Amino acid sequence: MIAINSKYRDGYFRQIEPFIGDRLIKILVGQRRVGKSYILLQLQEDIKKRFPEAQIIYIDKEDYQFDAMNTYIELMNYLEELPKNKLKKFLFIDEIQEIDGFEKALRSLQSNADYDIYCTGSNAKLLSGELATLMAGRYIQFRIYGLSYKEFLLFHNAEDSQDTLLKYIKFGGLPHLINLRDDENVYYEYLRNVFDSIILRDIIARYKVRNVHFLQNLIHYLADNVGSIVSANRISEYLKSQRIALLPKAILEYLSFSESVFFIERAKRFEIGGKRIFEVGDKFYFEDLGMRHALIPFQLKDINKVLENLVFHHLKTCRYQVYVGKMGDKEIDFVAIKDGQSIYLQVCYVMMDDKTHDREFGNLLKIEDNNPKYVISMDQFSNIPFKGIFHWSIRKFLMEFE
Numbered sequence: 001m002i003a004i005n006s007k008y009r010d011g012y013f014r015q016i017e018p019f020i021g022d023r024l025i026k027i028l029v030g031q032r033r034v035g036k037s038y039i040l041l042q043l044q045e046d047i048k049k050r051f052p053e054a055q056i057i058y059i060d061k062e063d064y065q066f067d068a069m070n071t072y073i074e075l076m077n078y079l080e081e082l083p084k085n086k087l088k089k090f091l092f093i094d095e096i097q098e099i100d101g102f103e104k105a106l107r108s109l110q111s112n113a114d115y116d117i118y119c120t121g122s123n124a125k126l127l128s129g130e131l132a133t134l135m136a137g138r139y140i141q142f143r144i145y146g147l148s149y150k151e152f153l154l155f156h157n158a159e160d161s162q163d164t165l166l167k168y169i170k171f172g173g174l175p176h177l178i179n180l181r182d183d184e185n186v187y188y189e190y191l192r193n194v195f196d197s198i199i200l201r202d203i204i205a206r207y208k209v210r211n212v213h214f215l216q217n218l219i220h221y222l223a224d225n226v227g228s229i230v231s232a233n234r235i236s237e238y239l240k241s242q243r244i245a246l247l248p249k250a251i252l253e254y255l256s257f258s259e260s261v262f263f264i265e266r267a268k269r270f271e272i273g274g275k276r277i278f279e280v281g282d283k284f285y286f287e288d289l290g291m292r293h294a295l296i297p298f299q300l301k302d303i304n305k306v307l308e309n310l311v312f313h314h315l316k317t318c319r320y321q322v323y324v325g326k327m328g329d330k331e332i333d334f335v336a337i338k339d340g341q342s343i344y345l346q347v348c349y350v351m352m353d354d355k356t357h358d359r360e361f362g363n364l365l366k367i368e369d370n371n372p373k374y375v376i377s378m379d380q381f382s383n384i385p386f387k388g389i390f391h392w393s394i395r396k397f398l399m400e401f402e
Contacts, residue, residue, distance in 0.1 A: 323337075348377050
């Protein structure tokens with residue numbers, strides 16, 4: 001187990017901390033292995049300090065001793081059998097979606113003032129549809145991402161440098177990497193195992209997927225087309241060229257499954273000025289670049305799409321809503337919105353010539369409002385504004401942008 005240190009994942013702790021002791025159920029969601037359990041342990045440490053006499057109950061559905069706890073009735077029976085006392089009870093349940101009917105237990109427990117409840121889940125549909133209605137007003141949800149670059153530096157006790165950035169790009173931000181030998185083959189073997197777990201347990205088993213071969217091919221297609229406009233029709237046409245027949249409806253369903261487990265995330269197109277969100281022609285980015293590179297080895301020719309994914313992930317960790325900007329026949333890589341404020345970003349590898357400069361800055365200069373605009377690139381000495389547009393290096397962006 002990783003030793004808990006309050007400086008690690010401090011941003012998430014600050015989001016959740018105001019709700020400690022509140023009757024709202026705290027639910028942490030995100031892809032497997034991004035560190036949700038770590039944050040639960042961090043919360044437990046803080047609660048023990050605040051309430052030394054409190055009763056901490058920790059149920060980890062990935063621990064063999066809880067294998068037999070598969071229904072809400074078995075959960076309630078387990079809690080009923082615990083020693084009775086008048087102490088405040090803090091209940092932590094890791095991967096709660098593994099317990100059928102868990103919402104019935106949570107509703108019952110929440111009505112009991114003795115319980116303060118914290119859960120994690122690896123499925124975006126954990127609280128959707130009827131379930132959201134049943135739990136309405138009873139919970140608050142927090143999205144957890146893999147390590148940001150600054151967190152990666154803390155976890156790995158590393159200095160910001162080009163070499164460290166490359167390591168972050170190649171292997172991603174899953175926290176468990178710090179427990180492994182610093183060896184590329186070891187890292188990728190672990191990442192492939194996480195991928196298999198997500199595919200087998202969270203998608204194939206949960207959604208009863210039959211066409212496993214297509215699911216794997218679809219994910220490889222997305223990995224190869226990060227930052228490109230993707231549609232079910234386009235994928236269907238590609239499959240026809242490979243002599244595979246699959247209807248767009250089925251493709252949309254498989255994309256939805258992959259999104260629901262936080263393996264990929266969609267960026268919709270946003271009309272700048274008109275504020276319209278398009279329903280077709282989305283882009284997809286990976287929650288963790290290391291997972292992508294466990295499937296498709298990192299190559300310098302992919303650097304533009306990889307940098308886009310990196311910027312997208314950082315914006316999401318900073319809690320922005322992120323869209324692909326559309327302005328007539330021009331495209332802005334990202335429109336990011338938080339607290340009603342919009343910013344615009346272009347991402348490129350390096351400013352190799354005037355043509356690149358004119359393209360990246362020119363599109364932003366056509367936007368008529370006065371919201372902040374950024375060009376992000378790998379240029380190490382790129383922090384000089386141009387006509388009011390910030391030009392930041394990717395390292396500056398990852399270290400300073402919030």
